[in-house]
Amino acid sequence: MVESGFSSPRADVFPAGLRVLVVDDDPTWLKILEKMLKKCSYEVTTCCLARDALNKLREKKDGFDIVISDVNMPDMDGFKLLEHVGLEMDLPVIMMSVDGETSRVMKGVQHGACDYLLKPIRMKELRNIWQHVFRKRIHEVRDIESLEGLEIIHMTRSGSDLSDDGSLFSEDTTSAKKRKDAESKHDGKDFTDLSSTKKARVVWSVDLHQKFVKAVNQIGFDKVGPKKILDLMNVPWLSRENVASHLQKYRLYLSRLQKENDTKNSFLGTKHADSPPKDSAGSFGLKNSTNIHQNDVSCGSYGFPVSNSLVQNIDISGHEGDQKGTASVPGADTKGALSVDVPGPHKATCSQMCFDRSFAPIDSALSYASFDSTIPTGYPWSGIPEIQFSQEGKPLDLDNCFNQLPLPSPQRHSQTEYRQPPPPISSRPSITERDVSTSVDVKPSFDDCRGNCINHYNPFPVQKSQTLTSQGFESISATTLNMKGQGVSLNCLTDWEPVQKNVNWGIGAPFAPLDEDLQVYWLQGDCYAMNLGLQNLDFIDYNDPTLFTEVPSLFYDALRFDHEPLFDPAESSVIDQGLFIA
Amino acid sequence: MSQELQAPGIRHMFSRAYFCLPHAHRNHLQQQVASMRRSLFDQGYLDEQFIQLEELQDDANPDFVEEVVTLFYSDSARLIQSIEQALTSRPINFARLDDYMHQFKGSSSSIGAKKVRTACTPFGEYCSEENAEGCIRAFQQIKQEYATLKRKLETYFQMVK
Numbered sequence: 001m002v003e004s005g006f007s008s009p010r011a012d013v014f015p016a017g018l019r020v021l022v023v024d025d026d027p028t029w030l031k032i033l034e035k036m037l038k039k040c041s042y043e044v045t046t047c048c049l050a051r052d053a054l055n056k057l058r059e060k061k062d063g064f065d066i067v068i069s070d071v072n073m074p075d076m077d078g079f080k081l082l083e084h085v086g087l088e089m090d091l092p093v094i095m096m097s098v099d100g101e102t103s104r105v106m107k108g109v110q111h112g113a114c115d116y117l118l119k120p121i122r123m124k125e126l127r128n129i130w131q132h133v134f135r136k137r138i139h140e141v142r143d144i145e146s147l148e149g150l151e152i153i154h155m156t157r158s159g160s161d162l163s164d165d166g167s168l169f170s171e172d173t174t175s176a177k178k179r180k181d182a183e184s185k186h187d188g189k190d191f192t193d194l195s196s197t198k199k200a201r202v203v204w205s206v207d208l209h210q211k212f213v214k215a216v217n218q219i220g221f222d223k224v225g226p227k228k229i230l231d232l233m234n235v236p237w238l239s240r241e242n243v244a245s246h247l248q249k250y251r252l253y254l255s256r257l258q259k260e261n262d263t264k265n266s267f268l269g270t271k272h273a274d275s276p277p278k279d280s281a282g283s284f285g286l287k288n289s290t291n292i293h294q295n296d297v298s299c300g301s302y303g304f305p306v307s308n309s310l311v312q313n314i315d316i317s318g319h320e321g322d323q324k325g326t327a328s329v330p331g332a333d334t335k336g337a338l339s340v341d342v343p344g345p346h347k348a349t350c351s352q353m354c355f356d357r358s359f360a361p362i363d364s365a366l367s368y369a370s371f372d373s374t375i376p377t378g379y380p381w382s383g384i385p386e387i388q389f390s391q392e393g394k395p396l397d398l399d400n401c402f403n404q405l406p407l408p409s410p411q412r413h414s415q416t417e418y419r420q421p422p423p424p425i426s427s428r429p430s431i432t433e434r435d436v437s438t439s440v441d442v443k444p445s446f447d448d449c450r451g452n453c454i455n456h457y458n459p460f461p462v463q464k465s466q467t468l469t470s471q472g473f474e475s476i477s478a479t480t481l482n483m484k485g486q487g488v489s490l491n492c493l494t495d496w497e498p499v500q501k502n503v504n505w506g507i508g509a510p511f512a513p514l515d516e517d518l519q520v521y522w523l524q525g526d527c528y529a530m531n532l533g534l535q536n537l538d539f540i541d542y543n544d545p546t547l548f549t550e551v552p553s554l555f556y557d558a559l560r561f562d563h564e565p566l567f568d569p570a571e572s573s574v575i576d577q578g579l580f581i582a
Numbered sequence: 583m584s585q586e587l588q589a590p591g592i593r594h595m596f597s598r599a600y601f602c603l604p605h606a607h608r609n610h611l612q613q614q615v616a617s618m619r620r621s622l623f624d625q626g627y628l629d630e631q632f633i634q635l636e637e638l639q640d641d642a643n644p645d646f647v648e649e650v651v652t653l654f655y656s657d658s659a660r661l662i663q664s665i666e667q668a669l670t671s672r673p674i675n676f677a678r679l680d681d682y683m684h685q686f687k688g689s690s691s692s693i694g695a696k697k698v699r700t701a702c703t704p705f706g707e708y709c710s711e712e713n714a715e716g717c718i719r720a721f722q723q724i725k726q727e728y729a730t731l732k733r734k735l736e737t738y739f740q741m742v743k
Binding site for chain 2: 027028029032035070072097098120
């Protein structure tokens, strides 16, 4: 195995020094390909397992320029690996196989392969792989540049839709830098710069996330890609990289949910019936949206489609009454960010939980659990609470969080990361009642609280859903939701300033196995949003590489999650939406 | 000459003594090697992939071709075993068999084992037809080609050294 040391490619001698990761379970081929690539003056790293490959890729962000992988591998389907890489790292991937059947090749292309090579592979075929890297870079540059232009336009607008000017400005600076990088990129050098460009800290408000999910659903989870999403979202100041990293988190989140669902058979019995948890449709989020609409209803329009795939729409449903509660989200409602109506306890809004300052009211609802993820998702919380996931070995405490959410306290809670037991959320009176119940175990109380809480819980699709759907709570309660024994004390951190708000995701049972570490940071008072049905919650999904590994196959199966065990499919989708915070 | 080559002692002596041989003898040896190599291609045992391997051989990896072939044979041995086992189990799991065969085919393509790879095709067909008899027969053929090539390559590499 050749270790390239993850050095940056030397732009001046491109394509020499191209950092290639080769994945093949056949040792003979691995040896041959390694030699061939070395002869092309590329830096080669070899792997015989897909899992190893993903770990390597994750360990060194920007450590590779391109991935070449065989289609048939023992631990993971090559196509799945391909999807993962495309989503998480957004690297060009070349597939290889001895089988050249058209349908297989087509599948490869559909999954995003930028090329499909037939074995035996000639060296000259490998010599040209740099073109895929170059092409991608060029497109990135173009994206950035076009965004730059748009950003200027955007900035001249009143920017009312941007709750945090801070982020806008920071974005601005970053954009400028990107532009510079992009330009140099055009010169054919400086590949390093582009890859190492600092991503702007974007605050994924509910509104933004909503757009994001909508775009994802529209495109179809299978075909989703940062650029496409970006185009659809039509948010000038957002960069492709922002979307890419958000997407990555989202996928992880969903896969985690999926895994949870799969492992936990007890399903909360969400009311949403329709969206079968496993929606193999693969349209991530598409299904959800469908569900959501079906379910919802009472609540207002659910702003954004809940991605089904991962999140089972936790349909807190059944609670029409609850819905009200949520729907009634105080006028404080917020703001634009909360555009999503809380469809009802369940609905998808969950995924969109974005704590928007505007929500002020929800403050303490959130308890954070810090979620350490290898992928840092810090979003500057300027005005908009950010939900940061840091993984901790803690089970999801979302439940707790949710319980607390309903409190609409305008204040911002600054919540620093929580590690382990999330701080009790005091502020909400309503929550307190729920406190106990909130944790998963408390299902019963949860139900009670439904009226109040449910709405709150909406935002946490995943977890909440489980808890929400009272029926299915058992499973959930057992798992994650319990906030480490704490009552529901979701403190909506008063100041959400710190970006790292961790929210414990107590995603119901399904997540239990997986996400010990998933902690969702609830930034800000978006808790309020939760009440609304999570629309405002912006969940940062989990960047939990371990999780990821655990569910590699699920990752893309996310779309077909069988959330049954956890809760109503419909609900789950809602939750997905809400919970995802990037 | 070939007799001498096969006798271990002589062969051993031969390789070390190669450079001590008069030019004519060395030439002769080279010719032997060349003609054997040619026949391997002519008779369809090897294909262009083998040449690719030869082209990859350089000062950094002077025994590259032999290393790859050795790696192939040791790695594919376990595949062969897996296939054997799958063929003797009842009922036969054809899907798994097909999987193994696919891997084996991919592997043998790596060294340019043409006849071996070709023999995999009927096996694949019988597999999809779920024809156990056919699979067993086809596999016998594969094993034969596999063993024949192994012998020839061993000889060849001895000569080359």
